[in-house]
Amino acid sequence: MTQRIALISDHASPLAVLGGVDSGGQNVYVAHVARQLAQLGHQVDVFTRRDQETLPTIVEWCSGVRVIHVPAGPAEFVRKEELLPHMADFARWMIGFCREHGQYDLIHANFFMSGMVAMGVKQALGTPFVITFHALGQVRRQHQQEADQFPPERLDIEETLVAEADAIIAECPQDKLDLETLYGADPAKLYIVPCGFDKDEFWPVSQKFARQTLGFAQDERILVNIGRLVPRKGIDNAIRGVGHLKRDHGIDATLLIVGGNSDIPDPQLTPEIERLTRIAEEEGAGQRVIFTGRRSRELLKLYYAAADALITTPWYEPFGITPLEAMACGTPVIGADVGGLKHSIVDGKTGFLVPPHKPQVLGRRLAQFYAHPEQIRRMGRSALRRVNSEFTWEKVARDIAAVYYVVADREVELLQTGPWWEVEGTALQDGEVRAKWLGALQS
Structure with a gap:
């Protein structure tokens, strides 16, 4: 009808x-x-x-x-x-x-x-x-x-x-x-x-190709956060988690923060950048946190594919679409144990769930994540199957x-x-x- x-x-x-x-x-x-x-x-x-x-x-x-x-x-x-x-x-x-x-x-x-x-x-x-x-x-x-x-x-x-x-x-x-x-x-x-998620926008892309296209080293540990830059998204928690990953576990990783009110990362146009930059410096991760600015939908799949995992740790999240987009690119998701993320992420299978305000726990999970390369690949495959089965538009x-x-x-x-x-x-x-x-x- x-x-x-x-x-x-x-x-x-x-x-x-x-x-x-x-x-x-x-x-x-x-x-x-x-x-x-x-x-x-x-x-x-x-x-x-x-x-x-x-x-x-x-x-x-x-x-x-x-x-x-x-x-x-x-x-x-x-x-x-x-x-x-x-x-x-x-x-x-x-x-x-x-x-x-x-x-x-x-x-x-x-x-x-x-x-x-x-x-x-x-x-x-x-x-x-x-x-x-x-x-x-x-x-x-x-x-x-x-x-x-x-x-x-x-x-x-x-x-x-x-x-x-x-x-x-x-x-x-x-x-x-x-x-x-x-x-x-x-x-x-x-x-x-x-x-x-849109199957015409997001699909698996070779990590090697994505990193080469975006200018990142093939052997670099890369994490990504994509979305609006506002306090409730908990990006400060992700930055501190990367800090703990280095201090507590001796593992370096680069965190790409994709989003903002302009294509160039400008604190005048996106005030949250200034606050997050200070936090990165306090954590000794200033060189490891990269603000890219806003990116087009066409480019986002390359950022998802270039990353080892999407990190999304908001205070709360009614649902959250970026985890689906990451999973559609075959990328695991490490997300806060809140709201819709509890539904889309299967803990230990398509990624990990962590408390929303516990950067030390996030750092520990990241260390566990990087300690088992085969687990990363397995989680990516499971994420791809789950999203195509349950979450197409x-x-x-x-x-x-x-x-x-x-x-x-x-x-x-x-x-x-x-x-x-x-x-x-x-x-x-x-x-x-x-x-x-x-x-x-x-x-």
Whole structure:
């Protein structure tokens, strides 16, 4: 059954250059899910906020997929932590677009602010919605505490969305458990569908060829970290782990840190580089830690292939796509024992799991890793088999489409009260205010 599907991704456009401040896993997820759904025969529109004046309203992106740029807030970059006040305009505009161009069979919201928009459209037009949160406010608050700059009402909004969504896609067992225990999600509405990797982007490449192309010595021990350069990604832990590898075990290894807000590693554009550089110097690893800057998707496979292992030790990780990409290149992953990494990495088989804040343990695992060259090769082969069996975007899209079909069979009730954005106040804790906020849009 062909469906007309709207994906909402408020701050993460599938057209964005990856590796920047707010460009990461969600952008990849939305882009690949949209393309794969289109290949299954669905018509897909991706709604994302216009952040440049020159962007056209509608971009015919690829066969069966359009990107719709929504005028909500200034047509410039705005940190996602500051986007909440613009979601009412986003919702109103999208409702008008649907009335003019035709309604959708289903909406798939990505992130909690996109969920607010989807709930508004459902209340106005009766369109059911599915949501993938990608990150949960309560989990973020637990780990980041005062560093979490999202407004406090995020938690109330997420709780409401959990109750109102027609289905919720959890990205891993830990995500499902958090939704149930922290938000009281109905297990009957929860479906576990992981993220994926693109077989047309990532495949095994000879390590010899990759190192030769990138200019690294063939006999060098090389580790890589790829992704956004922000504190919660725990790159400082990886640097300290390399320091312990040298001090405690007498083993030198080079750590490549790939990512940032520019192609050239510039601390002015990517402030985290300055902090991480200081840590590398404190650890006596200044010459062994190399910041490459941002790299294109086409080049990433060479970095994965050149490395003996991907090191990813975030404080928490809702899922994590870079481990899948590394595994698709036949590269083992040494990752933090958190969130989705506990699901994608099989400890001792496709890599190792380590505590997120224990660089000494990471150093010990790295020493164990390098002590057994055959184990490295065996882990790489196991990683390749696992990722191709469980985590392709084709499989992910088929599983998501199956959730859509379940939702499409359910009766959708259209409420008839006031729009949530006209409610005064922000905390949404008062019962009467909360009830109004949950109301539908008036036509």
